Amino acid sequence: xxxDPTLLLAQAQKITPPxxxxxxxxxxxxxxxxxxxxxxxxxxxxRGARRVIQPILAGGGFIAALVAVAxxxxxxxxxxxxxxxxxxxxxxxxxxxxxxxxLSVLLVAERQLDSSGGAIVASAAITPGSKGxxxxxxxxxxxxxxYPLMVFSVTGxxxxxASNNLxxxxxxxxxxxxPLYLLAGLARRRRLLSQEAAMKxxxxxxxxxxFFLYGVAFAYGFAGSVELGKVADAVGAVxxxxxxxxxxxxxxxxxxxxxxxxxxxxSWTPDVYQGAPTPVTAFMAAGTKVAAFxxxxxxxxxxxxxxxxxxxxxxxxxxxxxxxxxxxxxxxQRDIKRMLAYSAVAHAGFLLVGLxxxxxxxxxxxxxxxxxxxxxxxxxxxxxxxxxxxxxEASDLSQWRGLGRTSPLLAGxxxxxxxxxxxxxxxxxxxxxxxxxxAAIEGDATPLVIVALVCSAIAAFFYVRVIVLMFxxxxxxxxxxxxxxxxxxxxxxxxxxxxxLVLGVAPQPLLDLANTAATSGFVR
Amino acid sequence: xxxxxxxxxxxxxFTIGTVGVLVRRNAIVVFMSIELMLNAVNLTLVTFSxxxxxxxxxxxxxxxxxxxxxxxxxxxxxxxxxxxxxxxxSVDDVNLLKY
Numbered sequence: 001x002x003x004d005p006t007l008l009l010a011q012a013q014k015i016t017p018p019x020x021x022x023x024x025x026x027x028x029x030x031x032x033x034x035x036x037x038x039x040x041x042x043x044x045x046x047r048g049a050r051r052v053i054q055p056i057l058a059g060g061g062f063i064a065a066l067v068a069v070a071x072x073x074x075x076x077x078x079x080x081x082x083x084x085x086x087x088x089x090x091x092x093x094x095x096x097x098x099x100x101x102x103l104s105v106l107l108v109a110e111r112q113l114d115s116s117g118g119a120i121v122a123s124a125a126i127t128p129g130s131k132g133x134x135x136x137x138x139x140x141x142x143x144x145x146x147y148p149l150m151v152f153s154v155t156g157x158x159x160x161x162a163s164n165n166l167x168x169x170x171x172x173x174x175x176x177x178x179p180l181y182l183l184a185g186l187a188r189r190r191r192l193l194s195q196e197a198a199m200k201x202x203x204x205x206x207x208x209x210x211f212f213l214y215g216v217a218f219a220y221g222f223a224g225s226v227e228l229g230k231v232a233d234a235v236g237a238v239x240x241x242x243x244x245x246x247x248x249x250x251x252x253x254x255x256x257x258x259x260x261x262x263x264x265x266x267s268w269t270p271d272v273y274q275g276a277p278t279p280v281t282a283f284m285a286a287g288t289k290v291a292a293f294x295x296x297x298x299x300x301x302x303x304x305x306x307x308x309x310x311x312x313x314x315x316x317x318x319x320x321x322x323x324x325x326x327x328x329x330x331x332x333q334r335d336i337k338r339m340l341a342y343s344a345v346a347h348a349g350f351l352l353v354g355l356x357x358x359x360x361x362x363x364x365x366x367x368x369x370x371x372x373x374x375x376x377x378x379x380x381x382x383x384x385x386x387x388x389x390x391x392x393e394a395s396d397l398s399q400w401r402g403l404g405r406t407s408p409l410l411a412g413x414x415x416x417x418x419x420x421x422x423x424x425x426x427x428x429x430x431x432x433x434x435x436x437x438x439a440a441i442e443g444d445a446t447p448l449v450i451v452a453l454v455c456s457a458i459a460a461f462f463y464v465r466v467i468v469l470m471f472x473x474x475x476x477x478x479x480x481x482x483x484x485x486x487x488x489x490x491x492x493x494x495x496x497x498x499x500x501l502v503l504g505v506a507p508q509p510l511l512d513l514a515n516t517a518a519t520s521g522f523v524r
Numbered sequence: 525x526x527x528x529x530x531x532x533x534x535x536x537x538f539t540i541g542t543v544g545v546l547v548r549r550n551a552i553v554v555f556m557s558i559e560l561m562l563n564a565v566n567l568t569l570v571t572f573s574x575x576x577x578x579x580x581x582x583x584x585x586x587x588x589x590x591x592x593x594x595x596x597x598x599x600x601x602x603x604x605x606x607x608x609x610x611x612x613x614s615v616d617d618v619n620l621l622k623y
Binding site: 124125127128129131167170171173178181182185191192193195196199200202203206207210213214216217218221224225226270271274275304501 | 532538541545551554555558561562564565567568573575576578580581584587588589594595598599601602603605606608609615618620621622
């Protein structure tokens with residue numbers, strides 16, 4: 001094929017630049033700009049100044065983006081030539097992610113818990129066990145790159161739930177994951193565990209995103225486009241190659257199930273949750289779950305909505321497996337962070353139950369559940385970081401023995417959060433589970449709900465076991481110390497616990513908001 | 525030549541990459557296998573671009589390359605830090621987190 005240069009030039013001139021609606025993309029752009037400014041601050045500000053400027057910058061950026069999300073409400077459009085969809089569910093999830101990110105920034109900025117400078121390592125490059133490594137445990141320094149990394153990750157999360165194009169979704173997936181891989185390796189204490197968590201998260205995460213990407217390629221082969229709406233049109237059309245379609249669906253599902261931590265792709269969850277610094281774990285547990293579920297809902301409802309009778313059985317199996325694995329393996333855990341990680345796996349299963357209903361109520365229930373779960377889990381991880389020994393956090397369950405006698409306030413709060421995770425009435429865990437299970441029953445998924453209830457009962461056992469351990473056994477002689485000075489972490493625990501209580505007693509306003517978002521539906 | 529052959533080739537490369545991730549023990553080799561998987565996807569994208577007669581697939585391959593480059597930076601940093609600690613890049617040696 002010989003190319004005529006003038007012809008090529010003529011074609012080139014015909015290209016019109018796509019219009020970008022900057023105002024509708026403002027939440028994303030604000031957060032992205034803040035991340036870039038954060039990098040500059042890190043390059044030019046002095047060490048002491050960085051530690052003050054970075055958290056304020058990140059927090060301020062999240063608040064500004066939250067305002068932008070609120071201003072945009074009611075927007076329902078596909079923007080940037082089909083790359084990004086701004087609709088009610090997107091804005092709901094973006095707002096949720098920003099709130100959780102804000103709470104997590106408080107945790108990362110925490111520096112008062114012990115004599116050292118917070119949960120983030122002073123210098124990640126110093127090899128554990130080498131000469132400088134003991135000095136840096138008590139150093140007031142911290143790797144302030146953690147803030148820009150976190151903000152970049154939030155950008156990725158917000159783009160992930162908004163992407164209307166599978167390629168954009170892949171890029172967003174990487175933007176959200178790559179900073180998290182690094183953040184997982186930044187723990188001040190137990191550096192070896194932290195590095196190991198980072199490596200496992202990275203290798204498995206990259207492995208799963210390769211599957212996701214292969215799914216994108218097959219979607220392109222099937223539909224000739226990676227826009228979700230066009231894929232959906234191609235699903236309805238005849239004369240297409242169904243092999244590509246099913247391969248694409250399966251491979252995309254592998255990538256997304258990995259990110260939400262559903263069995264059998266959950267094996268990274270406990271390791272990473274345990275090894276990562278606790279503020280990062282809290283951020284990851286709440287934020288990534290919302291983002292990955294947002295993307296999962298969009299892919300399954302918008303692109304493959306026409307295939308729901310094909311993916312429903314698979315979803316059932318994955319949901320059952322996830323709930324059972326999460327609940328049963330949590331029983332055997334002796335580390336509190338690891339136990340909460342398996343509980344996160346079980347909760348991913350409960351969320352999939354809502355999706356298995358394949359109706360608007362399921363969408364509403366899932367979104368509501370994500371909010372309730374996020375608040376509770378952030379508060380729970382924050383509470384874990386308050387119980388300390390001279391060696392950092394007391395994350396082993398045996399150290400929590402009798403904590404209810406020595407510090408009843410923290411033990412009481414933590415018990416309340418555990419009961420919320422178990423789904424006891426008057427907590428948000430109950431209303432969330434109720435919303436999801438009700439939707440599943442309406443969507444003819446009653447057997448799934450029965451399994452979910454059994455798993456909830458199993459899960460309740462290990463939550464209650466911790467409560468019994470805290471209140472009905474003798475305190476240790478050399479037990480851990482609970483930090484009682486009012487600090488930033490108190491804010492996070494307080495807000496998370498208050499939200500857990502309020503959403504359990506008066507869930508209606510948020511349910512209405514989720515309902516409005518769900519009935520307005522995804523834009524195509 | 526029938527473009528479907530390239531799809532088979534890329535599927536083979538992807539499978540080799542997957543098997544490499546699952547059976548190899550050195551973190552660097554595991555990582556190289558993941559890169560092989562990404563490049564297999566690139567071949568798939570370009571082949572589909574040819575089959576569909578649109579250029580989107582080729583553009584997507586560029587996106588994938590950029591993302592893969594970013595992933596290399598992060599991945600090598602993590603593997604390097606763990607190698608300096610343990611003097612080993614074997615994924616069997618990182619076994620503190622379990623059960």
